[in-house]
């Protein structure tokens with residue numbers, strides 16, 4: 490029997506609209522979700538974006554009195570964390586959205602909740618992906634890697650084996666992270682960087698090899 494669940498997307502910006510495409514692709518294989526709208530504080534309520542309405546503010550999610558799935562259509566780790574901590578409604582669930590063409594081993598891959606895994610990702614074996622992680626288009630995640638909650642990877646990031654990514658890490662498009670190292674909490678890696686040594690927490694690192702250029706709180 491068909492079991493179609495309602496889903497809404499937080500954020501109707503570029504990535505939010507791409508998350509809508511991701512859900513369309515999931516549905517094209519087997520209809521799983523009815524997209525009922527976006528929640529976006531910066532867009533007029535009722536306005537249609539790519540045929541889907543803005544339902545209201547993020548705060549209004551806490552008044553929903555029916556079962557609703559929510560997907561995060563934003564990629565900045567600290568914003569994701571803030572949004573999730575503002576939702577305290579037990580009617581809300583956060584499914585993992587995994588594009589049907591993602592290649593993912595069944596050998597010891599753990600995936601938490603609320604993760605967005607876009608088209609073209611390849612995830613091999615013995616991998617732990619915690620919660621609210623964003624893997625944008627065409628990333629690779631190698632063996633024995635841990636990605637902690639809220640971290641985000643822009644398109645075409647390659648993560649080699651035995652890497653530990655702490656919470657709230659942001660990795661820019663095309664960056665490469667070589668094997669057997671860690672990236673500290675809240676660190677930002679610039680587009681195109683090659684991370685060849687572990688990076689500390691709370692820094693922005695760029696270049697080849699990636700070096701911290703600034704530290705932040």
Ligand SMILES: CC(C)(COP(=O)(O)OP(=O)(O)OC[C@H]1O[C@@H](n2cnc3c(N)ncnc32)[C@H](O)[C@@H]1OP(=O)(O)O)[C@@H](O)C(=O)NCCC(=O)NCCS
Nearest residue numbers: 643644660661662677678679680681682693694695696702
């Ligand atoms: C690393 C990054 C976050 C830095 O942003 P920022 O904190 O605003 O820093 P600035 O733009 O002020 O740049 C600081 C310095 O680093 C350099 N720099 C910035 N990004 C760089 C990068 N990716 N590689 C090499 N150098 C970089 C700048 O040229 C500047 O150098 P200067 O001081 O000699 O002029 C940003 O440039 C970046 O790469 N973001 C990723 C974007 C991305 O992947 N988007 C995907 C969307 S889907």
